[in-house]
Amino acid sequence: MAELLRTNRLLVRDWTTADAEAALKLFGHETLQRWAPEFAGLSGISDAAVMQDVLQRWAVEQRDMSPGTGRWALVALDGGALVGAISLLPMPVPEADVEIECQLAPEYWGRGYITEAAWALAHWAFEHSLVELFALVPPDNARAAATARRIGMEWVGESDKYHGQSLQVFRLRPDDLASAVRNTPG
Numbered sequence: 001m002a003e004l005l006r007t008n009r010l011l012v013r014d015w016t017t018a019d020a021e022a023a024l025k026l027f028g029h030e031t032l033q034r035w036a037p038e039f040a041g042l043s044g045i046s047d048a049a050v051m052q053d054v055l056q057r058w059a060v061e062q063r064d065m066s067p068g069t070g071r072w073a074l075v076a077l078d079g080g081a082l083v084g085a086i087s088l089l090p091m092p093v094p095e096a097d098v099e100i101e102c103q104l105a106p107e108y109w110g111r112g113y114i115t116e117a118a119w120a121l122a123h124w125a126f127e128h129s130l131v132e133l134f135a136l137v138p139p140d141n142a143r144a145a146a147t148a149r150r151i152g153m154e155w156v157g158e159s160d161k162y163h164g165q166s167l168q169v170f171r172l173r174p175d176d177l178a179s180a181v182r183n184t185p186g
């Protein structure tokens with residue numbers, strides 16, 4: 001499996017169908033299901049066979065994705081557990097824009113894992129020709145908004161143009177990332 005990058009505590013790597021059981025535990029967790037927006041395509045993942053199909057589809061799609069985009073698994077370097085997921089995906093409008101999405105298993109919340117991974121992945125994206133990144137956060141998802149701000153994202157407004165529901169829009173540019181460096185683990 002292809003490794004994308006490593007941070008102090010995490011490995012960011014491609015998904016494989018061998019992840020089906022652990023991925024089902026992650027995406028099927030009731031807390032993550034509660035926060036999974038309909039548009040993310042993660043709701044209704046109910047058993048390992050469905051999960052395996054989804055992972056297979058992601059693997060195929062990954063080969064044709066534009067530079068600077070993709071879907072990856074987050075694995076703890078200490079112990080090798082699958083702890084979360086992180087993606088850079090084209091947004092519906094305009095298509096050239098890219099959204100960062102992430103999910104972390106609830107037992108790992110509060111350790112700075114997503115801040116660490118998102119910060120490193122944003123660096124990678126900016127090195128791969130992206131000039132800005134966005135996050136779309138449901139208004140009641142305070143944790144996701146806090147993470148967006150922690151990596152240096154700036155709130156740029158509220159919009160329903162992306163997925164037909166009102167979402168807080170955060171934007172990250174390379175300079176924002178540089179200014180967030182002192183807040184993030186190396």
Ligand SMILES: CC(C)(COP(=O)(O)OP(=O)(O)OC[C@H]1O[C@@H](n2cnc3c(N)ncnc32)[C@H](O)[C@@H]1OP(=O)(O)O)[C@@H](O)C(=O)NCCC(=O)NCCS
Pocket residue numbers: 031032035036101102103104105108109110111112113114115116135136137138141143144146147150183184185
């Ligand atoms: C959004 C989500 C990924 C955030 O998880 P998280 O663990 O809070 O994210 P972070 O990596 O930013 O961690 C921040 C927390 O770790 C703490 N922390 C500990 N060590 C840290 C470190 N080295 N660096 C940064 N934060 C650290 C922070 O103080 C903060 O703690 P708090 O929860 O008490 O405020 C998680 O809640 C989730 O998966 N939610 C469901 C899916 C979802 O909403 N995804 C986003 C869709 S837009």
